Amino acid sequence: MANESKNIHLNNIVKKLEENNYDGMLLADFNNIRYISGYLPQSFAFAILKENPIIYVAEMDMEIANKTSSIEIQQFTSYEELKRILKKENLTNLAIENNLTVDSFTKLNNDLKLNIEPFMAEERMIKSSEEIKKIDTAMNIAHKSLLELNPRSLIEEGISEWETAYKLGYLMRKNGAEVESFDTIVASGANSSLPHAVVSPKPLDSHILIDYGCKYQGYCSDTTRTYPSTEKQEEIFDIVLEAHDKAIKAIKPGIDGSKIDAIARDIITDYGYGDKFIHTTGHSLGLDIHEAPTLSTRGHTILENNMIVTVEPGIYLEGNFGVRIEDTILIDNKGKIIGNLPQRL
Incomplete structure (x- = not known):
């Protein structure tokens, strides 16, 4: 039931991304990641929302993430590696949340096109x-x-x-x-x-x-x-x-x-x-x-x-x-x- 609900939310977001010509959406807000996966990050995480979404987490969080997430988990190694993966998969035009940290934005924005969009906030307004x-x-x-x-x-x-x-x-x-x-x-x-x-x-x-x-x-x-x-x-x-x-x-x-x-x-x-x-x-x-x-x-x-x-x-x-x-x-x-x-x- 929980996974089914999260899949509905995820599908709605992916549909909005496609309608607005985005390759995907980058999430760093812990509760947004929990909302679409069931996994609540404790230290660091990035989720890439697309048709086959992935959450990148710190090595020390891999065990709990694999146990609780309904979405595929990968280990985060560096911003450079994340950018390499995104470019390889042609995920360069990305929607982001309005509360992405300046530090993360600065490290990613030089190589990727990032635009703030309210898709997550809008999806979360209607409660299941x-x-x-x-x-x-x-x-x-x-x-x-x-x-x-x-x-x-x-x-x-x-x-x-x-x-x-x-x-x-x-x-x-x-x-x-x-x-x-x-x-x-x-x-x-x-x-x-x-x-x-x-x-x-x-x-x-x-x-x-x-x-x-x-x-x-x-x-x-x-x-x-x-x-x-x-x-x-x-x-x-x-x-x-x-x-x-x-x-x-x-x-x-x-x-x-x-x-x-x-x-x-x-x-x-x-x-x-x-x-x-x-x-x-x-x-x-x-x-x-x-x-x-x-x-x-x-x-x-x-x-x-x-x-x-x-x-x-x-x-x-x-x-x-x-x-x-x-x-x-x-x-x-x-x-x-x-x-x-x-x-x-």
Whole structure:
């Protein structure tokens, strides 16, 4: 089943390459290589996508690559040898990813024609049923773990933000996760006004924002919950929740992603906090925590069934507190929240 899914993705990419007159595509991004082969590189790898694709890996990775890859594996020896092989097979006009390192580009570009193309990102936007199940499992693990943590109960114990993040990571692993999908954010009190706050050794304050996720078989989850404690915090929470709910309700196939951003942003603006919503409304996720498409003013991707996006409006009152509510949404004729974690905890 897994290999069949990867073959579909690979066939789609090869078809795009042929339609655009490319000889092949060069991949170096580890998760892109995993996406089409099942093998996750650990140190170094190049994949050449063509009718008969090959992955070149370091000698020390040959064993694990041969065990896990659905694509032929060869040992990488040098850039010069790789270029010789590509020229011999008339693979000189190649598509590349937009995140190929400058070092690799410089070593290859003198002898090959390399052009950045979005083929991999576009292919990864539509999730297979297998991918959706893995994301769903990751979400359920994360949600179960947050309920078990019960952050409000930790305040009286004097537990720090750092310890809270550590405990949540432990619970997610205990419940079946491989690892966190990104560095957990536990931000309390004034720290919560920082959208990307770094956990600190200070004890939890009464207002807590937790942005977190985990990976299951490589696939990410992403959720944010805020625990308000004062009347003002509750007021801001209600505004953010309204923006969150109405944005999700508007999600459907055929809508421009920027319109979902506008719905959330307009609601917050109408309450007088437009300048306090200082990030995009959402993004996709999968093997990476941030993938295309985005829900943003510039994110004009037309949403389709089996895309997955987050919806995470927020209001941040500098030096005081912040509120963000985030859920991950499957597009299945409408927007469906993945998981059953209440927004108000």
